[in-house]
Amino acid sequence: MYLVLFALAALLLVLTPWAPHLIRLRLRFFRWIGWEWAANLVEKYFNVWVWVVRIALPAIAALFLYTGWEQLQH
Secondary structure (H helix, E strand, O other): OHHHHHHHHHHHHHHHHHHHHHHHHHHHHHHHOOOHHHHHHHHHOHHHHHHHHHHHHHHHHHHHHHHHHHHHHO
């Protein structure tokens, strides 16, 4: 199980620089399903969403690394 957590942590760390692209993909998805209000909200606060994703992804990766490390030692 710890190998899965390490792999997910590595994936999240790799995705961190691509945060703006992930947010734009989210915008396209919202427009595709017809949620204009959600797309407009994400577009209005685009920079805030990018920073939230850039902070959240490494934080989740750190949690996965810590959990994997603890499982590895037991």
